[in-house]
Amino acid sequence: MPYLYNTPEDQAEMLSAIGAESIDELFKSIPDELRLNRPLDIPRALGELDLEQHLRELAGRNLHASNAVSFLGGGSYDHFVPAAVDTIGSRSEFYTSYTPYQAEVAQGNLQAMFEYQSLITRLTGLDVSNSSLYDGGSATAEAVLMAVDSTRRSGRVVMAESVHPEYRQTVTTYLANLGVEVVTVGTPEGTVDVAELTAEVNDQTACVVLEHPNFFGALEDAETIAQVAHDAGALMIGVFDPISLGLLKRPGDWGADIAVAEGQSLGTPISYGGPVLGILACTDKLIRRLPGRVVGETTDRRGNPCYTLTMQTREQHIRREKSTSNVCTNQALFALRATVYLSLVGPGGLRDVANLCLQKSRYLADQLDSTSRFELVFNAPTFKEFVVRDKEGAVEALVADAAKEGYLAGIPLGGWYPNLADCMLVCVTEKRTKAQMDALVEVLQTGAAKAAADELIQAGI
Amino acid sequence: MPYLYNTPEDQAEMLSAIGAESIDELFKSIPDELRLNRPLDIPRALGELDLEQHLRELAGRNLHASNAVSFLGGGSYDHFVPAAVDTIGSRSEFYTSYTPYQAEVAQGNLQAMFEYQSLITRLTGLDVSNSSLYDGGSATAEAVLMAVDSTRRSGRVVMAESVHPEYRQTVTTYLANLGVEVVTVGTPEGTVDVAELTAEVNDQTACVVLEHPNFFGALEDAETIAQVAHDAGALMIGVFDPISLGLLKRPGDWGADIAVAEGQSLGTPISYGGPVLGILACTDKLIRRLPGRVVGETTDRRGNPCYTLTMQTREQHIRREKSTSNVCTNQALFALRATVYLSLVGPGGLRDVANLCLQKSRYLADQLDSTSRFELVFNAPTFKEFVVRDKEGAVEALVADAAKEGYLAGIPLGGWYPNLADCMLVCVTEKRTKAQMDALVEVLQTGAAKAAADELIQAGI
Amino acid sequence: RDTKLIFDLSRPGCRGAVLPDCDVPSAEPSSLLPASMLADAPPAMPEVTEPQVVRHFVNLSQLNMSVDTHFYPLGSCTMKYNPKRNERAAAMPGFAEVHPYQPEETKQGMLEMLYEMQEILKEISGLEACSLQPAAGAHGELAALLVAAAYFKDIGEERKKVLVPDNAHGTNPASAAMAGFEAVTVKTNIDGGVDMEDFHAKLDDTIAVFMITNPNTVGIFESNMQKLADEVHARGGLIYLDGANMNAILGITRPGDFGADMQHYNPHKTFSGPHGGGGPGAGPICVTGKLAPYLPGPVVEKESTGSDEAYFKLVNPEKSIGKVRAFFGNTGVLLRAYAYIRTHGPQGLREVSENAVLNANYLLAKVKHFLPVPQGERCMHEFVATVSKLKAEKGITAMDIAKRLLDYGFHAPTVYFPLTVKEAFMIEPTETESKDTLDAFAETLFRITEEDPDLLHDAPHTTSISRPNEVAAARNPCLACM
């Protein structure tokens, strides 16, 4: 075994020091009848070369953002990751260390997490950020728990149907046994009708959950909705797209008390949806309700500035069942990647990325809308995603056919929104080119432009 | 520009500190008539995303060892590179540092080079190794210069025709103006005829250069030939394949005074033949003639063991035109990779790699030999390469056709050996599988098994 | 050392990234989006160049101890070596760039790998069903407890009590509370085993789940395991196995065989996924057949096709609790675990546990003479020593020794956990460390116990900082550079 050091001689010597006859003797506390007296029925061992060939074979049977042209979004985005992000993220000292329990030998991680928290507060316009959660979905659920806890209102949680369906499912799952009602406000026009939502928000409402830009890519009247929530004494939870903040007002600026996001766009690979990065920031008032790890600045014994895990009395290892959350391991490595990403792009780069997404997605939306087969479904302005209807009502087949041509065209919406069964969600990031978009329009109309696609893929355009 | 820090404000401040009006003023020592008064006529700047897309497009137009099945060798080999080699080779502290002029802040590089030198002496069975040269070809030329210099014989150098033709060309180029005759002993049977060689070695012969296993993959009677050289007072220079030493006697053991090799097989990518790794080791007697950097163990001011560049009085920055060589920058990073590679595989792994090459190449040789179209050309035993003749005499076309099917079948030999114009050199490393070899035999016979090839490539088999 | 923050390096106009020109007709954002929604300016990110960013973070990295640089015997965290081949695999675009909402037929390789992981995890646990969705061990606990809640609801039983030993990880009671249960603590003995008297006092027909860590957090295989499981089952309850300590028992005993109905794995511990400075991990769960319908979904199923190749599809369990996160799961971590498991095979995995336990017992044997180990002479993959004697005699605390170890180039063990052992000093060497390293560590530990207590109180002495003021940090939190 390439990772085991003990030779038979070592083992003998060690057993002798222990005073045991055999390794088996070390396991004698496990009763025989509980032992597995056969080898595990799992595949045989592979050397590194065999393993790599096996994994390449598996990987070779997947389409992905490098061998296909992808217009998939829906919370997981093909944004460009600068090489320097990989350089830092693959530093041994970052990825083979653990939670910074010993601050003296973890100042690298701690300072990076402090910088992450600082970047997130600046990004969101809120006062504090934790040092990451699992993903956007569970971060939304944690935010709802914070709201229920801090408002002491366990009556209801109001969510817009335009919030990512899997985030809503996650919230529902988390609340299943806590006696809180989840009310979902429909968004048949693609965005929240403020009056309808207002009708559902009452004095037992812990929070309103809104995504902006929403799952359909559309912009919500977030400012007004936040006012509705606050008027009822509820907290406003805003789910945001970090990239959109290159152009849009920040959640803290439009009234969110808690802002949560999927941070994968900030330098983390898509990786089939995980591991990714849950972002959560909130106002100062909610600081003691924060879930997860938090890093604070302090001074050391010698009076030097330094960083340490702090406010641990919120946490499960001290507070156990009374903790703000059970989160222990988070996604530190991707918080680091986000820190590097945001540092590299800076304000100007973030704005450029956002603007390219806006311009390009608008171009593709217009192109599709001008075909005879497709039409845009909603009127609200969109940021980088939009919903189109296939007038021929064959969206699943269309997507499957496009995949055969090397295009991941969009996400069919029928599974989550039966009324949108003939629709798909299309996303355009800064990586897509005009040539690719024009080719997609062609492919979706003709269903047969394989040659062109191959050329574009190979050309990396 | 992403790598430039000075803002216009910085520049103004700095110019003021300098006492200059403008940046242009700093260049006033360059006469106007020598200035380029137009922008360089080179392509426009690309951002990182554009650049990556452009380079992917270029890369996408090349066959390579991952999208084709390669049987190419000839001094550049598709051996497996363990992932840990990349991990170490991509450490910032290794690849962004330079020649260890300040030993105190370069002990990492210095110790690694000392370990490299130690590994190479153990690998070759010789006393000393330098810390790398450019490649196998120039290392061979440097060895010849050492021999000419140390024997004080500038009459002739005797080389076997079975030495890599480009190594021989390099030697010839290096010797062009030094008045040394290069005598090449033909190897029509694939290996040196000892009697013929003996006839060419005289008392003015500085060295005999032999490759073993040779360019054709065949084993030479190295021990006897070394004796011939030594009997004439000449030095024996052995060109070796590091991988072969998992099984074969070491150059130092069969009588080489200087052993040189292309070290790319030891963990360095093929990279179109460069940058790679020139290995050179020699006997103690030749130590003061060593070209290139050498690291030695010593103690520091405090008496602690440490490493430093040493014997620098051989070198050009001190000895100028009297130096042993002009080599300054060498290939430290690949010497490091070789060090990691050899440490990982260890003696057992090196033997396994060598044995897999032997067994698999013999399998393919037998399979091809048993077809009606091909025959093995030479009788000498081979290690991992062999020469086959296309009885239909269309080897260039065959190779081109196989490439279209995704197979890099072999290296046509006619360009170097007119008498082998209908032959090609085929190489099999441990990465090739039986399925790939069987498919190659099929492709070469039928010229049409594209589907099969595609499957295998995709399957990574 | 340089203590500048990335913000301190910022200078207006600097920039580390240049984006492409827009290749489609472009309009002012204000003409495309409502002006009221636009920010006046982008957020105040630092303005720095790529060389600055790289040097800043490379230098920061060197302030960390890590498995690749140091022995890291952090108890309960299984800081084993993180194989580099796993990282290479995870970087393959065919895994790293697969989108969660791609059509099934375009990701068969991914689904096959995930299916195989389900099968492997079921076999290792001896349980019948698996969900790969949870993102970390604690998340797995929560998911499994939600499964249990759904099960009881479905069969019409009102059960709220979750028993948790007092030496359990804090995540256990926290997860129980999040899932809507009431966590009740059960006492444990000196060897970490469940106090049977207290157990019996608290066990009744309202029990939903007994959450047990086995081997327990003291590193001992629970001697009453069978009995505990039988009694809980007899009362209609379920056994939850906290899988944090699976590294001790791979291929030797299986949770399903010793009574567990549910368990999570920590692939970043047991199966070498790197710890990432605090994540990502993953928390796949396995459960018995009767709980399978409630698992979070989707799970991967294999469908025979006529041809050689099977077809893999995503299916939601019949009565699924729903999702505990977006998308499928922490695939990238699971892939590394898969690579690790495939590197070892059946015999290799068993050897992992054998050597993990051997290394721990060896270290115990070397250490017990000067650092008492209340649990006795033997352990599984880790053990808990106590510094209370030294504290009483010389005023040296577990924290003192931990900090002093840093000076000698060793990461500290886990201290003050479990809470049931005074001045706990919890050492887990893992199987990827050599006898030489263990010897050096034991010698250093001994040397430290002989040192001047004052030297220890002020330790560490060689690190960039020493003993942060944690009270001040918590009292007046400064959590961001505004």
Added chain:
Amino acid sequence: RDTKLIFDLSRPGCRGAVLPDCDVPSAEPSSLLPASMLADAPPAMPEVTEPQVVRHFVNLSQLNMSVDTHFYPLGSCTMKYNPKRNERAAAMPGFAEVHPYQPEETKQGMLEMLYEMQEILKEISGLEACSLQPAAGAHGELAALLVAAAYFKDIGEERKKVLVPDNAHGTNPASAAMAGFEAVTVKTNIDGGVDMEDFHAKLDDTIAVFMITNPNTVGIFESNMQKLADEVHARGGLIYLDGANMNAILGITRPGDFGADMQHYNPHKTFSGPHGGGGPGAGPICVTGKLAPYLPGPVVEKESTGSDEAYFKLVNPEKSIGKVRAFFGNTGVLLRAYAYIRTHGPQGLREVSENAVLNANYLLAKVKHFLPVPQGERCMHEFVATVSKLKAEKGITAMDIAKRLLDYGFHAPTVYFPLTVKEAFMIEPTETESKDTLDAFAETLFRITEEDPDLLHDAPHTTSISRPNEVAAARNPCLACM
């Protein structure tokens, strides 16, 4: 620190790699190969595991200063930032795994990149032909001098004299000797310029080549450049430009325009290819038209095809000197250089030189008050200060200051080069460093000059080792662990 060698970790039976089983019929090696040629056992490589190897080398790495961690103003070496996108490009299998002997039509992307590099290098140098073959700057010198020799031989002129200024890099005379020429030293002035009197004394009709570094190694643009070139040309000689200092003049002036007939580039310096702890570099050369036929080959030519895409082919120059190495050249280094040049474009490359020169002049302005700079008030991309005054006054040497800088977290400048300046202290900041860094460096330098000389003689104090005994090392060389 741990000073174990990898051999010290070896234990028989350990192993870091497992190879695949043989999938073809297998025979004993002794039945396939002559027994006399087989070794009794494989060579005595260390027997260690992957975790040991990784920890060993990661720890070694941290003992180095590097550009990614420290300011590295090593004069004449252009230690600029090494962009990470270049490394990503070089790792693409479509570049990293292309074989040198593949059919031309299967590597058109590679050949196009190399062709473009030839064109770009020609344009930057203002010369007419390019060979990418040489593996490093010194190798380029040798190759170009061999070209010159072939040219003279071809036109029937017997010329052996190569003039080399006394402040040139040692590679110049060494290369001249290797190429069969006789190197003759020409004196230089205080500002590094060629002493015209000495030049005239040594210039005669036997001159083959005048090797000049311009900007010279003192960091000054040679004031008599045009005159020198004219006179050498008038005598039938050739001008060779050592391209080590190209970072000062990109897009500003071109060697071909100021009289050079040949030059090499150091892409690992000028074009950001990493230095790799001492290589690999590359040493492409450009020459005037009349020398083109003698270049080492092959070179890449572009062929118009009927279609949109051109076809790129490998051609050997008509009267080529042959090869100076195997295969094409250091493609991987050239690719990084290509990525760098494409990142900058025409304006960007000019800004590189402008800022390199600005940074050097700024540092000169900050330093000259306490560290005399004999060359005067201005420089190009680097300058040479002298410590001789301090040596005379306080006994502080250039080496003392260099060593003491290490304590403050700065790599030392180049010392004792060029030999023409006493106690030379040669500083090249490069354009990728910030004003803040330059300020901190200048302040530290000043502080050091004010420190107790004894503190400096014993420096460095904070590094793992201090001042190796180089005399002992050279006298009794220990070059390997046997």
